[in-house]
Amino acid sequence: MAKGSEGPVPVVVMGLGFIGQALTRAALASPELELLGAVDPQLADRKLGDVVGRPGVAMKVGSQLAQVLKGRRGVVVLQATHSRFVEVQAQLMEIVRAGCHVVSTCEELTFPWLYHEAAADKLDRAAQEAGVVVLGTGVNPGFVMDRLVATAGQACGQVRHARLERLVDARTRREGLWRRVGMGLSEEAFFEQLELEKVGLVGLVESAALCALGLGMDCDDFEEEIAPVLAEEDLPGAPMVRKGQVAGLAQTVIASEDGVERVRLEVTIAAGVDGPIDRISLDAEPQVRLRIEGGLDGDAATANVVINAAPRVTAAEPGLLTVLELPAGR
Amino acid sequence: MAKGSEGPVPVVVMGLGFIGQALTRAALASPELELLGAVDPQLADRKLGDVVGRPGVAMKVGSQLAQVLKGRRGVVVLQATHSRFVEVQAQLMEIVRAGCHVVSTCEELTFPWLYHEAAADKLDRAAQEAGVVVLGTGVNPGFVMDRLVATAGQACGQVRHARLERLVDARTRREGLWRRVGMGLSEEAFFEQLELEKVGLVGLVESAALCALGLGMDCDDFEEEIAPVLAEEDLPGAPMVRKGQVAGLAQTVIASEDGVERVRLEVTIAAGVDGPIDRISLDAEPQVRLRIEGGLDGDAATANVVINAAPRVTAAEPGLLTVLELPAGR
Numbered sequence: 001m002a003k004g005s006e007g008p009v010p011v012v013v014m015g016l017g018f019i020g021q022a023l024t025r026a027a028l029a030s031p032e033l034e035l036l037g038a039v040d041p042q043l044a045d046r047k048l049g050d051v052v053g054r055p056g057v058a059m060k061v062g063s064q065l066a067q068v069l070k071g072r073r074g075v076v077v078l079q080a081t082h083s084r085f086v087e088v089q090a091q092l093m094e095i096v097r098a099g100c101h102v103v104s105t106c107e108e109l110t111f112p113w114l115y116h117e118a119a120a121d122k123l124d125r126a127a128q129e130a131g132v133v134v135l136g137t138g139v140n141p142g143f144v145m146d147r148l149v150a151t152a153g154q155a156c157g158q159v160r161h162a163r164l165e166r167l168v169d170a171r172t173r174r175e176g177l178w179r180r181v182g183m184g185l186s187e188e189a190f191f192e193q194l195e196l197e198k199v200g201l202v203g204l205v206e207s208a209a210l211c212a213l214g215l216g217m218d219c220d221d222f223e224e225e226i227a228p229v230l231a232e233e234d235l236p237g238a239p240m241v242r243k244g245q246v247a248g249l250a251q252t253v254i255a256s257e258d259g260v261e262r263v264r265l266e267v268t269i270a271a272g273v274d275g276p277i278d279r280i281s282l283d284a285e286p287q288v289r290l291r292i293e294g295g296l297d298g299d300a301a302t303a304n305v306v307i308n309a310a311p312r313v314t315a316a317e318p319g320l321l322t323v324l325e326l327p328a329g330r
Numbered sequence: 331m332a333k334g335s336e337g338p339v340p341v342v343v344m345g346l347g348f349i350g351q352a353l354t355r356a357a358l359a360s361p362e363l364e365l366l367g368a369v370d371p372q373l374a375d376r377k378l379g380d381v382v383g384r385p386g387v388a389m390k391v392g393s394q395l396a397q398v399l400k401g402r403r404g405v406v407v408l409q410a411t412h413s414r415f416v417e418v419q420a421q422l423m424e425i426v427r428a429g430c431h432v433v434s435t436c437e438e439l440t441f442p443w444l445y446h447e448a449a450a451d452k453l454d455r456a457a458q459e460a461g462v463v464v465l466g467t468g469v470n471p472g473f474v475m476d477r478l479v480a481t482a483g484q485a486c487g488q489v490r491h492a493r494l495e496r497l498v499d500a501r502t503r504r505e506g507l508w509r510r511v512g513m514g515l516s517e518e519a520f521f522e523q524l525e526l527e528k529v530g531l532v533g534l535v536e537s538a539a540l541c542a543l544g545l546g547m548d549c550d551d552f553e554e555e556i557a558p559v560l561a562e563e564d565l566p567g568a569p570m571v572r573k574g575q576v577a578g579l580a581q582t583v584i585a586s587e588d589g590v591e592r593v594r595l596e597v598t599i600a601a602g603v604d605g606p607i608d609r610i611s612l613d614a615e616p617q618v619r620l621r622i623e624g625g626l627d628g629d630a631a632t633a634n635v636v637i638n639a640a641p642r643v644t645a646a647e648p649g650l651l652t653v654l655e656l657p658a659g660r
Contacts, residue, residue, distance in 0.1 A: 137487065154634070154638045328654045
């Protein structure tokens with residue numbers, strides 16, 4: 001049995017956008033963590049408590065990560081800055097070289113080997129040499145369509161096919177997500193924004209690849225399709241979506257092995273969608289049909305997944321990990 | 331990222347009852363494992379393939395574990411012999427001293443610290459000294475009401491209460507289970523058999539304790555109640571249950587912390603029960619309401635949970651582990 005750690009794990013939050021603020025509040029609430037500070041150049045010197053809605057917290061937001069981490073080896077940095085691996089790569093190297101762990105919400109970091117193999121290997125080696133862990137996680141990617149699926153698959157023999165569905169009513173989510181799914185755009189503008197990578201969810205291919213790996217599949221091909229969901233009638237609410245406008249998107253990833261579909265991942269985030277719900281169907285012996293009624297709340301759950309992972313990484317083997325390597329318990 | 335192991339993991343099956351036979355077939359089917367042999371004194375010298383319904387398997391069933399393990403350090407013994415910790419304790423020590431790992435379906439071994447703290451600590455030390463892992467798992471206890479719940483709880487902040495329900499139609503399960511749940515007994519005979527520990531499921535308190543631990547609760551009190559489910563009408567099928575006879579049982583465990591209920595685990599296994607289904611409800615932020623439609627097939631899933639754990643234990647830190655320490659992936 002694993003031994004309990006000695007006292008709370010020291011953490012620093014990096015990036016104080018919507019998710020970083022939620023991480024800060026969750027870290028303050030967790031008996032397992034001790035919040036040492038937060039860094040965000042755009043909010044430097046403001047009172048952290050004011051930024052995150054916890055007036056009692058007097059510490060100031062830092063501007064430079066290097067300053068905050070100085071002399072603090074072994075701290076876990078909770079990073080919520082970017083979605084793309086290339087955007088966080090330099091930051092990650094800086095943190096690792098400072099002898100600190102990272103749990104990041106960077107979507108592509110959940111499985112960077114998929115599209116950035118050499119850079120991922122380099123980061124893995126650097127983390128091993130520094131004796132620290134780097135992990136990318138969140139709810140999707142990082143939990144509901146990969147880690148949870150792999151766990152469910154522990155009860156099955158060979159899994160022939162996994163079908164994962166997530167339906168989210170966009171209106172229950174944050175404004176940043178409305179833009180990500182193109183709410184209120186014309187169909188033409190949606191495809192323009194898609195071309196510019198301004199709409200579309202990041203990290204779903206990584207999630208499908210992680211899911212396949214966790215189920216023991218050896219997928220060699222990944223195809224992704226992003227389509228607008230058009231409002232069939234006026235959809236009141238905030239924001240209002242008119243009939244014919246984009247209500248959100250349907251994003252599908254198909255992972256195949258030797259030309260045979262093995263994983264089908266479908267995320268629909270739109271105003272007026274049926275649901276919300278998450279469904280996992282494993283075609284195997286025995287079959288597993290798992291559903292989360294009401295769906296897993298993406299914003300609230302992301303912060304908790306990160307917060308609950310932070311104490312685990314300090315006990316893990318050094319290196320660049322995936323959520324498949326995390327234990328089940330707290 | 332964890333490195334792949336070198337080739338299949340060598341395993342030996344111990345005990346060729348219903349579950350041991352299923353384990354043998356699953357081990358033969360798994361590309362991750364290599365079956366070296368099987369031991370069961372009552373079936374010694376019979377052809378293993380005949381015992382498990384795989385005629386092509388020519389090896390003979392062994393009678394003595396020591397003989398089969400001789401010179402085979404590092405083998406994983408898949409043990410399916412007894413439900414009680416005291417019944418497997420000596421066997422486990424023998425296996426550990428032979429330098430071999432164990433994954434066992436012994437229900438009480440899923441969390442032996444609960445009722446056998448000193449003996450569990452002793453086994454833990456012996457396993458650490460021998461550099462091997464000992465793990466108890468299965469579906470219930472070992473998966474659906476503990477490991478899976480703890481995984482689901484990764485998405486939540488503090489979990490105020492966990493409610494776990496499992497409904498199983500006893501007629502879809504093996505004969506040994508019919509007896510365990512008292513099918514066909516009179517109400518009076520049920521309570522006599524309960525007194526003799528001939529009816530009642532073993533390991534549910536351990537499961538509730540593991541669940542609590544995995545959700546970060548510190549429960550100090552566990553109460554268990556076992557009640558017969560009486561047939562309200564004649565229930566045709568095999569075996570026939572007459573109106574007024576015992577159709578099965580309802581077993582409840584309540585785990586509390588400082589007098590407050592934190593985990594409520596309810597298993598109903600009876601002929602004619604609604605379901606089958608598994609439900610997990612976590613009262614937390616965010617709420618999680620997870621269900622497995624059709625329930626997880628106990629017999630088929632138990633073998634797979636063990637088979638999928640076997641390669642994981644060879645990569646784990648030595649000692650007596652719980653399923654909460656296993657990673658999500660294969």
